[in-house]
Amino acid sequence: MPPPWHGRLQAAQAVLFDFDGTLAPNLDLPDLRRRVVDFALTHDVPAAVFEGRYIVEILDAAARWLADRAADGDAFLARGHRLIRDFEVAAARDTRPFPDAVRTIEQLRRAGVRVAVVTRNCRDAVLTVYPDLEQHCEALLARDDVAHLKPDLRHLQRALDEVDAAPGRSLMVGDGALDMETGRALGLYCVGVLTGSADRPRLRAAGADVVLPRAGTLLEALAGA
Template identity: 30%
Template sequence: MLLRAVIFDLDGTLVDSLGDIADATNHALAHHGLPTHPESAYLRFVGSGVRELIRRAVPSGQDALIEPVLASYKAYYDDHLFDRTAHYPGIPEMLTALAAQGTKLAVLSNKSDDFVKRLVARLLPQASFAAVYGERPELPRKPDPTAALALASELGVPPAACGFVGDTSIDMDTARAAGMYGVGVAWGFREVDELKAHGARAVAATAAELLAALRDARP
């Protein structure tokens, strides 16, 4: 069976957004008199949704400041969403090639839904995404498979015929839980060993390798 649909994570998979996320969080932390973090620390902070990002960034024992810092983060990030964020090399061409062969495309991110839709519309306008899901109150975040399964249903494709592409263990755990074909990308926010340990069926080092891995997949 060839893959009939592919669901993509966003941050660390399609777009490199780490700098803007780090800048917005550090701005919010400093605004509330809290210590900031080096950009590299955010490689481990991201992935589980914005509230968890802020919880990890706020010092232990300062939980009362999580909500105020979160509000400051959202306000700043809303105005600086595109300062440093860009798609990774070869991503538009890879998406175009998949769509040209009839593969349905979708995005599933733990990032706030509004930010996900704005990033996709601005940075990947040529991509033929059938659906774009960010964090929504009615759907649990990845690695819970509920949202991935809802996407498969919306696309009209059985989960076993769906690929799921991401850069973290959360994405590979989602793929396994949903019964989808998980493919990791080596250019994202986590290590290749993490992807393999969580069940990646393949790991791609470039967009061209990703395209080949998805075309060669045999779920």
């Protein structure tokens, strides 16, 4: 089903973009996950404590387990976050944003649509990949900017608040099922893109209203072309 502003782009108040896999190529998330899991295991945290969790949440669960046993969970958490940040920033040095995604952001803003980026990546890595991103959007909410990360709805809600937009007049654009599930739960029109972690059936099953080849084709899709 097309959004209510289909063919009338100016009626959309805001577009929220994921970053990795949406505006730029994905990091090697399986490798990062393996490193974080190994880090937890070397501290004798049982795998069952963090099984099935996202990368950052592995650290949170392991730190709680350690703290419950009078170990230094805070020190573990700090070292774990440094591990993730260092991995992200190192990978970011060899990564650039998708050129057509950058053009799309610029065109959206010229059309009067507010743009926010909501990402689980750290701010330093995002700005290493896309140094002038903050000049191209109204809000950047990276991992170190928020207390609650998507899939917590408060991550997206804070972005909507910062750009003064209503969920029903806004879009969530992302490459992952997590993006679609979170956007759908908050009432945004959800646009999946095939430049990252999930294929078309997975994005559809997670709640995507439409699936596009890439974020750079968003304007064409909204115009009804």
